[in-house]
Amino acid sequence: MDVKEFFTIEMSYSTYHLVFPRIIMFILIVMGSFLLIRTLVKKSKDRENSAPFKFFTNHYDRVKFYGTIILLTTYAAVLQHIGFVLTSIIFMILLTLLFIGNLRKKSILVSITNGLTTTIVVWYVFGQLFDITLP
Amino acid sequence: MKKKLWMLLVVAVLGALLAACNSETEDVSEGGQEADQEAEEVSGDAENTSGEEASVDLNRIRVVIGSSSTGGDTYQNADAVSRYTEEALDTNMKVDAVGALRAFDELGKANDDGSTIMFFHDMAYLGVEYGSFDQDDELENWRIGPVVATNPGNAFLTSADAPYDTMAESAEWLEENPDETITVALESGGVSEIVFDGYYLWVEEEYGTDVTDRIHAYVTGSQEDKNQALWDGNTDIIHGSIGANKQYTEDGVEDKIKMKFLGITAGERVEGFDVPTFAEQGITVDGEEFVFDKEFFFLMPKNVDENFATALNDAIADVVKNPDYEEDLNTNTYIVNHKPADEAEEYLLDKREKFRSIIERAPDLDEIAK
């Protein structure tokens, strides 16, 4: 085979979009499998030494972790239905409270202040003054 | 708008002063917030004084456009018409450059009160015909609003030292030089493809396939990409416009980047430019002069509120008579072209029908693209 031919890629208008992704996918798969095999070999070699893979850190804070995930998802989900201002105020109050981790009077006060000021400032400055499209 | 800007200035200066006074003694975060709140009150008061009595019952109309660039002709025309129409309607219009696919998407999801409308040009239906946009986005599924402007400078260009001066001459030159080829840079699915197809079909009728076999397409995106493709030597002719490309054709421009116009597709010449139209050059398709005017118009949701549609239509009818609007368009070589909504609907459907036959016979990009 001609060297020149070997270094030529067939270019056709309707498949322009596939050329580069195919190359990248090829490299990705080759490297990925190499890394995977290497990790597995290493693991089987010194099974005694290495601790089993642990996803979470020791004694991770379940309440705060899952609470954050649930709050974030709910926030995004209802944002467009209820409106930016109300959703954001409620979300910020709840998130601040969750992070403080108690329901003392001071915490509630802090969370309400935080929720109200941030939301209103963002709503006013960006939504009204700068005319940014808000959710 | 000017008032808003002044307001901002006042707010900023006050804010800075307040922050400067407070920050020494107070905790930063509080100081900052207080200044913000203060600023809020100041400008909040001012905002209220401009009492609003709207002729449409909307605080804000969002105008999504089919281009994602704020430097293109779609944005400029949308901006100009919105600026005058918002006054006429006594509301705020905000142009959002979201790009064609998203604009259609937003319009499809929009409320029927007219709070979101779209502004675009002929690509709105050409894209559907060429298959770049979804079939659901065809004109029938929208309420067509008025046509407001034309960009008459839709053109082809080449390097200043090319051996031909018009599109017609380029075909002649190809015939005389059987070893040569011509590559044309265009964007798929848009105005540039339809006018290229017009040229291609004419060459085929006039000179036959041994000439068209030597015409290739270089498919790319923005105007900058097309210009760069010409400078890189990857193409011989590019699609462009008088507004966007005239600065490269003027005297005093370096030879390397200098371009010249090969013709415009509009029905009439643009004042002040010695560039022949396709029709003048004798470019015809099916025996008819090939004329393509790039026109800008509004699209609304199919079941848009009747009152809104009428209000917009009436407002536009006033705006196009405003000499300031005309002057604004002229600074960027656009011209006023008004067709009220009912007329526009018929007109655009006819126009689409006319170019459909060209699209059906258009060359397959797979075969002519390099």
Place this chain on the structure above:
Amino acid sequence: MPIFEVLTPMSVLLCFLGVFIGIIMGAIPGMTATMAIAIFLPLTYSLDMIDSIGLLIGLYVGGISGGLVPAMLLNIPGTPSSLCTTFDGYPMTKKGEGEKALKVGITASIIGGFFSLTILYFFAPMLASVAINFSSVEKFLIIVFALTIIASISKGSLLAGIFSGILGIFISLIGTFTDNNEMRLVPPGLEDELVYGFSLLPVLIGLFAIGQLLQEAEEGMETASHQKFDLQKGKNKFSFKLFKNQKVNVVRSSIIGTFVGMLPGVGGSAASITAYSQAKNFSKNPEKLGTGEPEGLVASESANNGLIGGALIPLLSLGIPGDSTTAILIGAFLLQGIEVGPLFITSNPDLWSGIIFALLIANLVMFTLMFFSIKYFAKIVLIPKYVIFPIIVVACVVGSYAINNGIMFDVWTLLLFGLFGYIFPKIGVQIPAFLIGFILGTQAEKYFIDSLKGSGGDLTIFFTKGPIAIVLWILILASLIYAVIDSRKTKKKAENQQAA
């Protein structure tokens, strides 16, 4: 020409205001310089040209500079071009040197800004014709050159770092390829949402801000060590003397920033990425970069302010925008009916000097505003996490939603990549490498395909195009070899230390 013959007091005032708003926008995660300019673009119509230039240039300079604040203090790059600022900035904050880091960054910024301003003023027309000599082939190679940084910033496994980078490129390719409007790699059912792929900004702030939020939540939002300490630990104060040893670094990074910024379509983030990787390659202690060295900050910040002057070079002397921000600036000129093109400078001498003066003033204002208010900025890190994180989340959500003018899917992108930002480090995917791949991936593809369209599919074009291509290949290889040697050295050192 005396400044005030060209600039009106109004334009100076607006420039000041622009810088002020720009810094704030740049400092809020999720707001960028591009967005700041886009917001003010319609307002400029009612102003005189020279006044609107003052405002827009101010926004541009302020927006790019403000990005360093959250990058250094919170490990969240405020704008894509301050990505590399996080590498050394945040470690410095952790060491209690937040204020010093900020001052180093601001000083580097103004030096980079002035440097590129000088280049713009004296060499704009000449350099512009150099810039268009860079065809798609050379641009592709420049992107590859910028990508080699992935190898040099890999922590731990070099291969894992490169894998992360390629994964980033892969994710960036999801969506539509604009030449032929064909979609690829889009999971079924998400065609509507992913027509344009994932947007950069939500991906960026998702990986950093939301990812970090989740990690902190997992650890229970403990007060971080650096929050307990004073921001200025006695002996490590900032002083301008620090720049004595950085002369070469500053100049090199500013040149890289200006030059990469100048290449149309390459622009912003690539500038600071390239400068950072070269700072690392040339450094006497490369292994220290990334652990809180002012050297890294200097490189990243002088380059990203250098790019402003650079990006304006092709804009003002050819009418071609150098990056996305200058693309919007073109809109501002056109709204006023002024063509920016090859004759712009000669036919609008007043406007041209106006722009230069506006840049000068904007840089000075930026420096003054930031340098003297930095003490207060730096206290952001002392705000309790339970207050600051909810604020960041809302800012990120608003920014993501607004970046493409109101797309809810961008908010979901933010959250999705937030989750990735949390998971990636645990499974060995390196976030900075991933992001650099993601930022540069689409550009790499565009110029790769453009090159092949020009050559008819012939790959040898990348070697035979001309002398510039050869030089670039040498740079790429040198950079890679250097990264491999460096990685070995670091590994050996670590082993030796363990043995001892």
